[in-house]
Amino acid sequence: MMDSTSWLWSNFRMRRQRADSAKPHAATFSPLYRQIKTLLLISLESGEWQPGAAIPSEFELAVRYGVSQGTVRKAIDELSSESLLVRRQGKGTFVATHSEPRTQFRFLRLRATEGEEQQPERRLIDCRRIRATAEIARVLDMKSGESVVVLRRILSFRGIPTVLDEISLPATIFKGMSAAKVSGYNGALYDLFESEFGVRMIRAEERIRALAADATTAELLNVELGLPLLCVDRVAYTYGDRAVEFRRGLYRTEHHYYANTL
Protein backbone atom coordinates (compact mmCIF):
# COMPACT_ATOMS: atom_id res chain seq x y z
CA MET A 1 0.00 0.00 0.00
CA MET A 2 0.93 3.60 -0.37
CA ASP A 3 1.08 3.90 3.38
CA SER A 4 3.86 1.36 3.70
CA THR A 5 5.89 3.09 1.03
CA SER A 6 5.57 6.46 2.67
CA TRP A 7 6.64 5.36 6.08
CA LEU A 8 9.52 3.38 4.77
CA TRP A 9 10.72 6.47 3.00
CA SER A 10 10.20 8.64 6.06
CA ASN A 11 12.10 6.24 8.20
CA PHE A 12 14.91 6.05 5.70
CA ARG A 13 15.22 9.80 5.73
CA MET A 14 15.21 9.88 9.49
CA ARG A 15 18.00 7.39 9.85
CA ARG A 16 19.98 9.03 7.09
CA GLN A 17 20.24 12.19 9.10
CA ARG A 18 22.68 10.61 11.44
CA ALA A 19 24.80 8.83 8.86
CA ASP A 20 25.19 11.22 5.98
CA SER A 21 26.34 14.42 7.60
CA ALA A 22 30.07 14.79 7.36
CA LYS A 23 30.21 17.52 9.98
CA PRO A 24 29.30 16.42 13.50
CA HIS A 25 25.86 17.94 13.24
CA ALA A 26 24.11 20.71 11.42
CA ALA A 27 21.56 22.87 13.18
CA THR A 28 18.86 20.75 11.52
CA PHE A 29 19.51 17.68 13.62
CA SER A 30 16.72 16.40 15.77
CA PRO A 31 16.52 13.09 17.61
CA LEU A 32 14.39 10.26 16.31
CA TYR A 33 11.68 10.64 18.92
CA ARG A 34 11.14 14.25 17.92
CA GLN A 35 10.76 13.24 14.31
CA ILE A 36 8.21 10.65 15.43
CA LYS A 37 6.51 13.38 17.42
CA THR A 38 6.27 15.50 14.28
CA LEU A 39 4.71 12.60 12.40
CA LEU A 40 2.18 12.16 15.19
CA LEU A 41 1.43 15.89 15.07
CA ILE A 42 0.78 15.64 11.34
CA SER A 43 -1.69 12.82 11.91
CA LEU A 44 -3.39 14.86 14.63
CA GLU A 45 -3.57 18.04 12.62
CA SER A 46 -4.80 16.30 9.49
CA GLY A 47 -7.70 14.86 11.43
CA GLU A 48 -6.59 11.29 10.82
CA TRP A 49 -7.22 10.78 14.54
CA GLN A 50 -10.30 12.61 15.76
CA PRO A 51 -10.59 14.32 19.16
CA GLY A 52 -11.60 11.83 21.79
CA ALA A 53 -10.64 8.82 19.70
CA ALA A 54 -7.85 6.36 20.49
CA ILE A 55 -4.66 6.51 18.46
CA PRO A 56 -2.88 3.26 17.50
CA SER A 57 -1.09 1.43 20.28
CA GLU A 58 2.56 2.15 21.04
CA PHE A 59 3.51 -1.21 19.64
CA GLU A 60 1.65 -0.62 16.39
CA LEU A 61 3.15 2.84 15.97
CA ALA A 62 6.61 1.43 16.63
CA VAL A 63 6.13 -1.08 13.82
CA ARG A 64 4.64 1.57 11.51
CA TYR A 65 7.55 3.93 11.95
CA GLY A 66 10.20 1.25 12.21
CA VAL A 67 11.49 2.33 15.61
CA SER A 68 11.45 0.82 19.05
CA GLN A 69 8.49 1.12 21.34
CA GLY A 70 10.53 3.24 23.74
CA THR A 71 11.12 5.85 21.09
CA VAL A 72 7.43 6.10 20.26
CA ARG A 73 6.80 6.26 23.96
CA LYS A 74 9.04 9.28 24.42
CA ALA A 75 7.31 11.10 21.55
CA ILE A 76 3.91 10.40 23.10
CA ASP A 77 5.25 11.50 26.48
CA GLU A 78 5.92 14.97 25.15
CA LEU A 79 2.59 15.28 23.38
CA SER A 80 0.94 14.08 26.54
CA SER A 81 2.71 16.69 28.66
CA GLU A 82 1.52 19.30 26.16
CA SER A 83 -2.05 18.06 26.68
CA LEU A 84 -2.47 17.03 23.06
CA LEU A 85 -2.77 13.36 23.96
CA VAL A 86 -4.08 11.65 27.06
CA ARG A 87 -2.82 8.25 28.18
CA ARG A 88 -5.14 5.85 29.94
CA GLN A 89 -3.49 2.78 31.35
CA GLY A 90 -4.97 -0.43 30.06
CA LYS A 91 -7.14 1.37 27.52
CA GLY A 92 -4.93 3.27 25.13
CA THR A 93 -3.81 6.76 24.19
CA PHE A 94 -6.47 9.27 23.18
CA VAL A 95 -6.65 12.58 21.43
CA ALA A 96 -7.38 15.27 24.02
CA THR A 97 -10.69 17.11 23.82
CA HIS A 98 -12.02 20.41 25.05
CA SER A 99 -15.16 18.68 26.25
CA GLU A 100 -13.26 17.19 29.18
CA PRO A 101 -13.71 19.25 32.36
CA ARG A 102 -9.95 19.03 32.95
CA THR A 103 -9.25 20.96 29.78
CA GLN A 104 -11.85 23.62 30.50
CA PHE A 105 -10.24 24.18 33.89
CA ARG A 106 -7.06 24.98 32.03
CA PHE A 107 -8.55 27.76 29.92
CA LEU A 108 -10.94 29.33 32.42
CA ARG A 109 -8.91 30.43 35.41
CA LEU A 110 -11.60 32.22 37.34
CA ARG A 111 -12.36 30.66 40.73
CA ALA A 112 -14.90 31.55 43.37
CA THR A 113 -13.48 33.22 46.49
CA GLU A 114 -15.67 30.97 48.56
CA GLY A 115 -18.14 28.20 48.03
CA GLU A 116 -18.29 25.31 45.60
CA GLU A 117 -17.04 25.53 42.05
CA GLN A 118 -19.88 26.09 39.65
CA GLN A 119 -20.47 26.02 35.94
CA PRO A 120 -21.07 29.48 34.46
CA GLU A 121 -24.20 30.35 32.51
CA ARG A 122 -23.29 31.69 29.09
CA ARG A 123 -25.36 34.35 27.34
CA LEU A 124 -24.56 35.64 23.89
CA ILE A 125 -24.97 39.39 23.40
CA ASP A 126 -24.27 39.66 19.72
CA CYS A 127 -22.34 38.21 16.81
CA ARG A 128 -21.12 40.63 14.17
CA ARG A 129 -18.90 40.64 11.12
CA ILE A 130 -16.40 43.46 10.90
CA ARG A 131 -13.20 44.29 9.06
CA ALA A 132 -10.06 43.57 11.05
CA THR A 133 -8.66 46.56 12.87
CA ALA A 134 -4.92 47.05 12.82
CA GLU A 135 -4.60 45.59 16.30
CA ILE A 136 -6.62 42.46 15.55
CA ALA A 137 -4.88 41.98 12.22
CA ARG A 138 -1.53 42.11 13.96
CA VAL A 139 -2.21 39.57 16.67
CA LEU A 140 -4.14 37.20 14.39
CA ASP A 141 -1.58 37.52 11.62
CA MET A 142 -4.15 38.77 9.09
CA LYS A 143 -4.29 41.75 6.77
CA SER A 144 -6.05 44.88 7.94
CA GLY A 145 -9.58 44.90 6.59
CA GLU A 146 -10.01 41.13 6.31
CA SER A 147 -13.27 39.77 7.62
CA VAL A 148 -13.51 39.02 11.32
CA VAL A 149 -16.34 37.56 13.40
CA VAL A 150 -16.79 39.25 16.74
CA LEU A 151 -18.77 37.58 19.49
CA ARG A 152 -19.70 39.24 22.72
CA ARG A 153 -21.04 37.25 25.60
CA ILE A 154 -21.50 37.28 29.32
CA LEU A 155 -20.62 34.56 31.79
CA SER A 156 -22.66 34.54 34.98
CA PHE A 157 -22.05 32.65 38.19
CA ARG A 158 -25.07 32.06 40.41
CA GLY A 159 -26.94 34.54 38.29
CA ILE A 160 -24.37 37.29 38.77
CA PRO A 161 -22.89 38.59 35.50
CA THR A 162 -19.14 38.27 36.07
CA VAL A 163 -17.30 38.14 32.77
CA LEU A 164 -17.75 40.14 29.60
CA ASP A 165 -15.93 38.51 26.70
CA GLU A 166 -15.28 39.99 23.29
CA ILE A 167 -14.01 37.28 20.98
CA SER A 168 -12.51 37.98 17.56
CA LEU A 169 -12.13 35.17 15.02
CA PRO A 170 -10.89 35.12 11.41
CA ALA A 171 -14.00 34.59 9.28
CA THR A 172 -12.10 32.46 6.78
CA ILE A 173 -11.30 29.90 9.43
CA PHE A 174 -14.64 30.00 11.23
CA LYS A 175 -16.86 29.75 8.18
CA GLY A 176 -20.56 29.76 8.96
CA MET A 177 -20.17 31.14 12.46
CA SER A 178 -23.45 32.65 13.60
CA ALA A 179 -25.34 33.73 16.68
CA ALA A 180 -27.56 30.68 16.31
CA LYS A 181 -24.63 28.28 16.41
CA VAL A 182 -23.23 29.80 19.57
CA SER A 183 -26.55 30.31 21.34
CA GLY A 184 -27.63 26.77 20.69
CA TYR A 185 -24.53 25.47 22.40
CA ASN A 186 -24.35 24.92 26.11
CA GLY A 187 -20.67 24.31 26.75
CA ALA A 188 -17.22 25.77 26.39
CA LEU A 189 -16.69 27.72 23.18
CA TYR A 190 -13.47 25.82 22.46
CA ASP A 191 -15.48 22.63 22.45
CA LEU A 192 -17.76 24.15 19.79
CA PHE A 193 -14.78 25.37 17.77
CA GLU A 194 -13.35 21.88 17.84
CA SER A 195 -16.47 19.96 16.90
CA GLU A 196 -18.08 22.44 14.50
CA PHE A 197 -15.11 24.12 12.86
CA GLY A 198 -12.30 21.63 13.30
CA VAL A 199 -10.18 24.23 15.08
CA ARG A 200 -8.39 22.88 18.16
CA MET A 201 -6.98 25.38 20.62
CA ILE A 202 -3.63 24.11 21.83
CA ARG A 203 -2.12 26.94 23.78
CA ALA A 204 -2.92 30.51 24.80
CA GLU A 205 -1.09 33.53 26.10
CA GLU A 206 -2.71 36.02 28.38
CA ARG A 207 -1.87 39.58 29.37
CA ILE A 208 -3.62 40.82 32.44
CA ARG A 209 -4.19 44.41 33.48
CA ALA A 210 -6.54 46.30 35.77
CA LEU A 211 -8.85 48.96 34.43
CA ALA A 212 -11.99 50.86 35.32
CA ALA A 213 -15.36 49.80 33.89
CA ASP A 214 -16.47 52.08 31.07
CA ALA A 215 -20.10 52.93 30.35
CA THR A 216 -20.82 49.98 28.04
CA THR A 217 -19.15 47.48 30.30
CA ALA A 218 -20.78 48.87 33.41
CA GLU A 219 -24.19 48.46 31.87
CA LEU A 220 -23.63 44.96 30.53
CA LEU A 221 -22.12 43.68 33.76
CA ASN A 222 -24.57 45.67 35.84
CA VAL A 223 -21.88 47.40 37.89
CA GLU A 224 -21.19 51.04 38.59
CA LEU A 225 -19.03 53.08 36.28
CA GLY A 226 -15.34 52.95 37.19
CA LEU A 227 -15.39 49.69 39.13
CA PRO A 228 -11.91 48.10 38.89
CA LEU A 229 -11.98 45.07 36.59
CA LEU A 230 -9.44 42.55 35.41
CA CYS A 231 -8.76 42.96 31.73
CA VAL A 232 -7.52 39.66 30.30
CA ASP A 233 -6.25 39.76 26.72
CA ARG A 234 -5.81 36.32 25.30
CA VAL A 235 -4.33 35.11 22.05
CA ALA A 236 -5.06 31.43 21.43
CA TYR A 237 -3.08 29.22 19.09
CA THR A 238 -3.81 26.05 17.17
CA TYR A 239 -1.34 23.62 15.57
CA GLY A 240 1.83 25.16 14.29
CA ASP A 241 1.47 28.13 16.62
CA ARG A 242 -1.06 29.79 14.36
CA ALA A 243 -3.03 32.43 16.24
CA VAL A 244 -6.74 31.93 15.59
CA GLU A 245 -8.49 33.78 18.38
CA PHE A 246 -8.15 37.08 20.11
CA ARG A 247 -10.24 37.46 23.22
CA ARG A 248 -10.62 40.34 25.61
CA GLY A 249 -12.23 39.38 28.90
CA LEU A 250 -13.36 41.83 31.55
CA TYR A 251 -13.71 40.11 34.91
CA ARG A 252 -15.48 41.28 38.02
CA THR A 253 -13.42 40.19 41.02
CA GLU A 254 -15.59 40.93 44.03
CA HIS A 255 -16.40 37.23 44.44
CA HIS A 256 -13.88 35.61 42.11
CA TYR A 257 -10.18 35.63 41.43
CA TYR A 258 -7.88 34.60 38.63
CA ALA A 259 -5.89 31.55 39.74
CA ASN A 260 -2.34 30.86 38.67
CA THR A 261 0.46 28.54 39.73
CA LEU A 262 4.12 29.45 39.35
Place this chain on the structure above:
Amino acid sequence: MMDSTSWLWSNFRMRRQRADSAKPHAATFSPLYRQIKTLLLISLESGEWQPGAAIPSEFELAVRYGVSQGTVRKAIDELSSESLLVRRQGKGTFVATHSEPRTQFRFLRLRATEGEEQQPERRLIDCRRIRATAEIARVLDMKSGESVVVLRRILSFRGIPTVLDEISLPATIFKGMSAAKVSGYNGALYDLFESEFGVRMIRAEERIRALAADATTAELLNVELGLPLLCVDRVAYTYGDRAVEFRRGLYRTEHHYYANTL
Protein backbone atom coordinates in the same frame (compact mmCIF):
# COMPACT_ATOMS: atom_id res chain seq x y z
CA MET B 1 30.54 3.20 56.23
CA MET B 2 27.22 4.19 57.58
CA ASP B 3 26.27 5.49 54.17
CA SER B 4 26.58 2.11 52.55
CA THR B 5 24.51 0.50 55.26
CA SER B 6 21.75 3.03 54.94
CA TRP B 7 21.40 2.84 51.22
CA LEU B 8 21.50 -0.90 51.23
CA TRP B 9 18.70 -0.89 53.70
CA SER B 10 16.73 1.65 51.73
CA ASN B 11 17.11 -0.34 48.59
CA PHE B 12 16.06 -3.50 50.34
CA ARG B 13 12.93 -1.80 51.54
CA MET B 14 12.17 -0.49 48.08
CA ARG B 15 12.42 -3.82 46.41
CA ARG B 16 10.48 -5.47 49.23
CA GLN B 17 7.46 -3.40 48.39
CA ARG B 18 6.85 -5.37 45.28
CA ALA B 19 7.52 -8.81 46.72
CA ASP B 20 5.92 -8.88 50.12
CA SER B 21 2.43 -7.61 49.57
CA ALA B 22 -0.03 -10.45 49.30
CA LYS B 23 -2.72 -8.30 47.73
CA PRO B 24 -1.96 -7.01 44.23
CA HIS B 25 -1.14 -3.56 45.53
CA ALA B 26 -2.01 -1.35 48.40
CA ALA B 27 -2.56 2.37 47.94
CA THR B 28 0.99 2.89 49.22
CA PHE B 29 2.65 1.50 46.13
CA SER B 30 4.92 3.77 44.19
CA PRO B 31 7.30 2.87 41.40
CA LEU B 32 11.01 2.64 41.99
CA TYR B 33 11.86 5.86 40.20
CA ARG B 34 9.52 7.79 42.49
CA GLN B 35 11.21 6.32 45.52
CA ILE B 36 14.53 7.38 44.05
CA LYS B 37 13.03 10.80 43.47
CA THR B 38 12.10 10.98 47.14
CA LEU B 39 15.64 10.06 48.15
CA LEU B 40 16.98 12.81 45.88
CA LEU B 41 14.53 15.26 47.43
CA ILE B 42 15.78 14.34 50.88
CA SER B 43 19.35 15.05 49.81
CA LEU B 44 18.26 18.37 48.35
CA GLU B 45 16.23 19.43 51.34
CA SER B 46 18.92 18.42 53.83
CA GLY B 47 21.40 20.66 52.06
CA GLU B 48 23.67 17.74 51.18
CA TRP B 49 23.76 19.28 47.69
CA GLN B 50 23.93 23.05 47.75
CA PRO B 51 22.12 25.33 45.27
CA GLY B 52 24.19 25.77 42.15
CA ALA B 53 26.37 22.73 42.86
CA ALA B 54 26.49 19.58 40.78
CA ILE B 55 24.87 16.43 42.12
CA PRO B 56 26.53 13.03 41.55
CA SER B 57 26.38 11.64 38.02
CA GLU B 58 23.53 9.40 36.93
CA PHE B 59 25.86 6.44 36.88
CA GLU B 60 27.10 7.09 40.41
CA LEU B 61 23.56 7.54 41.72
CA ALA B 62 22.49 4.32 40.02
CA VAL B 63 25.26 2.45 41.82
CA ARG B 64 24.50 4.18 45.11
CA TYR B 65 20.82 3.25 45.02
CA GLY B 66 21.32 -0.10 43.38
CA VAL B 67 19.08 0.59 40.42
CA SER B 68 19.65 1.05 36.72
CA GLN B 69 20.77 4.32 35.23
CA GLY B 70 17.47 4.63 33.40
CA THR B 71 15.55 4.59 36.65
CA VAL B 72 17.69 7.34 38.15
CA ARG B 73 17.26 9.20 34.92
CA LYS B 74 13.50 9.14 35.16
CA ALA B 75 13.62 10.44 38.73
CA ILE B 76 15.90 13.29 37.68
CA ASP B 77 13.62 13.98 34.70
CA GLU B 78 10.75 14.75 37.02
CA LEU B 79 12.80 16.93 39.35
CA SER B 80 14.15 18.70 36.33
CA SER B 81 10.66 19.38 34.96
CA GLU B 82 9.77 20.79 38.38
CA SER B 83 12.74 23.14 38.12
CA LEU B 84 14.47 21.68 41.16
CA LEU B 85 17.37 20.35 39.10
CA VAL B 86 18.93 21.59 35.89
CA ARG B 87 20.63 19.23 33.44
CA ARG B 88 23.58 20.43 31.41
CA GLN B 89 24.76 18.04 28.74
CA GLY B 90 28.38 17.10 29.08
CA LYS B 91 28.71 18.86 32.44
CA GLY B 92 26.34 17.27 34.88
CA THR B 93 23.12 17.86 36.78
CA PHE B 94 22.92 20.90 39.06
CA VAL B 95 20.74 22.13 41.87
CA ALA B 96 18.59 24.99 40.56
CA THR B 97 19.14 28.45 41.99
CA HIS B 98 17.09 31.62 42.25
CA SER B 99 20.09 33.64 41.11
CA GLU B 100 19.58 32.42 37.54
CA PRO B 101 17.63 34.91 35.44
CA ARG B 102 15.47 32.09 34.13
CA THR B 103 14.15 31.37 37.62
CA GLN B 104 13.44 35.03 38.36
CA PHE B 105 11.43 35.24 35.16
CA ARG B 106 9.27 32.49 36.58
CA PHE B 107 8.34 34.32 39.75
CA LEU B 108 8.03 37.87 38.45
CA ARG B 109 5.39 37.88 35.74
CA LEU B 110 5.24 41.59 35.10
CA ARG B 111 6.28 42.60 31.57
CA ALA B 112 6.56 45.98 29.92
CA THR B 113 3.83 46.78 27.38
CA GLU B 114 6.51 48.11 25.08
CA GLY B 115 10.26 48.49 25.07
CA GLU B 116 13.06 46.31 26.31
CA GLU B 117 12.82 44.17 29.39
CA GLN B 118 14.47 45.86 32.32
CA GLN B 119 15.56 44.98 35.81
CA PRO B 120 13.46 46.69 38.49
CA GLU B 121 14.97 48.91 41.16
CA ARG B 122 14.01 47.67 44.60
CA ARG B 123 13.44 50.01 47.51
CA LEU B 124 12.60 48.81 51.00
CA ILE B 125 9.99 50.87 52.83
CA ASP B 126 10.03 49.16 56.18
CA CYS B 127 10.61 45.89 57.98
CA ARG B 128 8.49 45.22 61.04
CA ARG B 129 7.76 42.40 63.44
CA ILE B 130 4.11 41.77 64.18
CA ARG B 131 1.92 39.00 65.57
CA ALA B 132 0.27 36.86 62.94
CA THR B 133 -3.26 37.91 62.09
CA ALA B 134 -5.82 35.17 61.62
CA GLU B 135 -5.50 35.41 57.84
CA ILE B 136 -1.71 35.17 57.79
CA ALA B 137 -1.71 32.38 60.35
CA ARG B 138 -4.12 30.42 58.21
CA VAL B 139 -2.22 30.64 54.94
CA LEU B 140 1.20 30.16 56.52
CA ASP B 141 -0.02 27.32 58.72
CA MET B 142 0.96 29.10 61.96
CA LYS B 143 -0.87 29.89 65.16
CA SER B 144 -2.53 33.26 65.51
CA GLY B 145 -0.21 35.58 67.41
CA GLU B 146 3.06 33.93 66.42
CA SER B 147 5.80 36.28 65.30
CA VAL B 148 5.83 37.38 61.69
CA VAL B 149 8.25 39.61 59.80
CA VAL B 150 6.55 42.00 57.40
CA LEU B 151 8.52 43.69 54.66
CA ARG B 152 7.13 46.39 52.46
CA ARG B 153 8.95 47.45 49.36
CA ILE B 154 8.50 49.13 46.03
CA LEU B 155 9.67 47.95 42.65
CA SER B 156 10.30 50.67 40.10
CA PHE B 157 10.83 50.36 36.36
CA ARG B 158 12.63 53.23 34.67
CA GLY B 159 12.18 55.21 37.83
CA ILE B 160 8.41 54.73 37.89
CA PRO B 161 7.13 53.05 41.08
CA THR B 162 5.09 50.15 39.76
CA VAL B 163 4.72 47.46 42.41
CA LEU B 164 4.00 47.72 46.10
CA ASP B 165 4.76 44.45 47.86
CA GLU B 166 3.84 43.47 51.39
CA ILE B 167 5.68 40.30 52.31
CA SER B 168 4.91 38.26 55.42
CA LEU B 169 7.36 35.66 56.69
CA PRO B 170 7.37 33.39 59.75
CA ALA B 171 10.01 34.84 62.09
CA THR B 172 11.05 31.38 63.30
CA ILE B 173 12.09 30.39 59.80
CA PHE B 174 13.63 33.71 58.80
CA LYS B 175 15.71 34.26 61.92
CA GLY B 176 17.72 37.45 61.88
CA MET B 177 15.73 39.08 59.08
CA SER B 178 16.25 42.82 59.17
CA ALA B 179 15.93 45.96 57.07
CA ALA B 180 19.69 46.03 56.73
CA LYS B 181 19.87 42.55 55.26
CA VAL B 182 17.25 43.32 52.63
CA SER B 183 18.48 46.82 51.81
CA GLY B 184 22.03 45.65 51.35
CA TYR B 185 20.92 43.15 48.76
CA ASN B 186 20.54 44.04 45.12
CA GLY B 187 18.75 41.07 43.63
CA ALA B 188 15.64 38.93 43.87
CA LEU B 189 14.40 38.36 47.41
CA TYR B 190 14.15 34.61 46.80
CA ASP B 191 17.85 34.59 46.07
CA LEU B 192 18.46 36.23 49.45
CA PHE B 193 16.14 33.78 51.19
CA GLU B 194 18.03 30.91 49.63
CA SER B 195 21.55 32.08 50.39
CA GLU B 196 20.99 33.76 53.77
CA PHE B 197 18.23 31.70 55.31
CA GLY B 198 18.46 28.37 53.52
CA VAL B 199 14.84 28.64 52.42
CA ARG B 200 14.27 27.62 48.81
CA MET B 201 11.01 28.63 47.15
CA ILE B 202 9.82 25.78 44.99
CA ARG B 203 6.35 26.68 43.93
CA ALA B 204 3.82 29.48 44.40
CA GLU B 205 0.11 30.00 43.93
CA GLU B 206 -1.33 33.34 43.02
CA ARG B 207 -4.81 34.80 43.19
CA ILE B 208 -5.34 37.89 41.14
CA ARG B 209 -8.04 40.50 41.55
CA ALA B 210 -8.59 44.12 40.54
CA LEU B 211 -9.08 46.82 43.13
CA ALA B 212 -8.90 50.56 43.56
CA ALA B 213 -5.85 52.18 45.12
CA ASP B 214 -6.46 53.22 48.74
CA ALA B 215 -4.88 56.26 50.36
CA THR B 216 -1.70 54.54 51.56
CA THR B 217 -1.11 52.75 48.30
CA ALA B 218 -1.84 55.84 46.23
CA GLU B 219 0.76 57.78 48.14
CA LEU B 220 3.44 55.10 48.02
CA LEU B 221 2.98 54.40 44.32
CA ASN B 222 2.45 58.06 43.57
CA VAL B 223 -0.87 57.55 41.80
CA GLU B 224 -4.28 59.06 42.33
CA LEU B 225 -6.73 57.57 44.76
CA GLY B 226 -8.95 54.93 43.20
CA LEU B 227 -6.71 53.98 40.28
CA PRO B 228 -7.43 50.36 39.30
CA LEU B 229 -4.58 48.09 40.36
CA LEU B 230 -3.85 44.40 40.10
CA CYS B 231 -3.88 42.77 43.50
CA VAL B 232 -1.74 39.64 43.42
CA ASP B 233 -1.90 37.45 46.51
CA ARG B 234 0.83 34.86 46.53
CA VAL B 235 1.54 31.94 48.80
CA ALA B 236 4.98 30.46 48.20
CA TYR B 237 5.99 26.95 49.21
CA THR B 238 9.27 25.26 49.99
CA TYR B 239 10.05 21.52 50.15
CA GLY B 240 7.19 19.34 51.29
CA ASP B 241 4.64 21.94 50.26
CA ARG B 242 5.24 23.98 53.39
CA ALA B 243 3.95 27.53 52.96
CA VAL B 244 6.66 29.97 54.04
CA GLU B 245 5.70 33.27 52.46
CA PHE B 246 2.58 35.27 51.98
CA ARG B 247 2.90 38.19 49.64
CA ARG B 248 0.39 40.78 48.54
CA GLY B 249 1.49 42.73 45.49
CA LEU B 250 -0.27 45.79 44.12
CA TYR B 251 0.67 46.38 40.49
CA ARG B 252 0.19 49.44 38.36
CA THR B 253 -0.70 48.33 34.85
CA GLU B 254 -0.56 51.46 32.73
CA HIS B 255 2.75 50.38 31.21
CA HIS B 256 3.01 46.76 32.31
CA TYR B 257 0.94 43.62 32.28
CA TYR B 258 0.91 40.30 34.05
CA ALA B 259 1.97 37.58 31.60
CA ASN B 260 0.64 34.06 31.66
CA THR B 261 0.64 31.06 29.37
CA LEU B 262 -2.15 28.49 29.37
Place this chain on the structure above:
DNA sequence: CAGTGGTCTAGACCACTCT
Protein backbone atom coordinates in the same frame (compact mmCIF):
# COMPACT_ATOMS: atom_id res chain seq x y z
C1' DC C 1 40.72 11.72 26.01
C1' DA C 2 37.57 10.83 29.92
C1' DG C 3 33.30 11.95 31.90
C1' DT C 4 28.71 13.54 31.60
C1' DG C 5 24.05 13.71 29.92
C1' DG C 6 21.02 12.31 25.59
C1' DT C 7 19.18 8.80 22.53
C1' DC C 8 17.87 4.24 21.11
C1' DT C 9 17.14 -0.60 21.41
C1' DA C 10 15.25 -5.27 22.88
C1' DG C 11 13.23 -7.66 26.07
C1' DA C 12 11.09 -8.71 30.52
C1' DC C 13 7.57 -8.14 33.62
C1' DC C 14 3.76 -5.39 36.16
C1' DA C 15 -0.80 -2.95 36.38
C1' DC C 16 -5.03 -1.90 34.47
C1' DT C 17 -9.26 -2.56 31.47
C1' DC C 18 -12.40 -5.06 28.96
C1' DT C 19 -14.44 -9.16 27.23
Place this chain on the structure above:
DNA sequence: GAGTGGTCTAGACCACTGC
Protein backbone atom coordinates in the same frame (compact mmCIF):
# COMPACT_ATOMS: atom_id res chain seq x y z
C1' DG D 1 -6.86 -14.05 28.68
C1' DA D 2 -5.68 -10.57 25.37
C1' DG D 3 -4.33 -5.99 24.76
C1' DT D 4 -2.88 -1.67 26.45
C1' DG D 5 0.11 1.54 28.89
C1' DG D 6 3.79 1.65 32.95
C1' DT D 7 8.18 0.23 34.89
C1' DC D 8 12.79 -1.56 34.86
C1' DT D 9 16.96 -3.36 33.04
C1' DA D 10 21.47 -3.77 30.40
C1' DG D 11 23.99 -2.28 26.99
C1' DA D 12 25.25 0.40 22.90
C1' DC D 13 26.34 4.54 20.87
C1' DC D 14 25.98 9.82 20.17
C1' DA D 15 26.76 14.74 21.61
C1' DC D 16 28.76 17.99 24.48
C1' DT D 17 32.27 19.79 27.88
C1' DG D 18 36.60 20.42 29.76
C1' DC D 19 41.19 18.72 30.74
